[in-house]
Amino acid sequence: MKVKLTTWAITWSLVLLASLVPLLMAVLDLIHPLWVTLIPVVLVLALALLRLRIIRRQVRALGYLEREEDFIVRSGVLWRKQVVIPYGRMQYVEVNSGPLERRYGLCRLTLNTAGSAATAHVFGLPEAEGQALRERLVAAGEEKML
Incomplete structure (x- = not known):
């Protein structure tokens, strides 16, 4: 906020x-x-x-949910958006933060899928939580791809 x-x-x-x-x-x-x-x-x-x-x-309206097989990201008030990304389709996960986000200790997590069919952004995560979520998503993605 x-x-x-x-x-x-x-x-x-x-x-x-x-x-x-x-x-x-x-x-x-x-x-x-x-x-x-x-x-x-x-x-x-x-x-x-x-x-x-x-x-x-x-x-x-911002939110995310980690499930057993996929990751769900929700956003939007007037135009609601919900993206469901199966762990096996994740290409890479990155954590970014701009100057204002760094000032407040926040970050933004971006998930990209194979073929760039879907990209999901999770905004406003505390820095430590963003890094931990990134590690969990990468581990789940590697597990599902094997």
């Missing part, structure tokens, strides 16, 4: 800053009607607040 909120704040701050350009033009007397300067700001604020409302639901 912290990574999503930080990303939201950075992104929408930059967009809001860009939407203030017409207001600057009005101050410099380049645009006369006041409503022209306020529309971009109001629109950006409305979209930012809408996006903020969705973030919590998106984080709650």
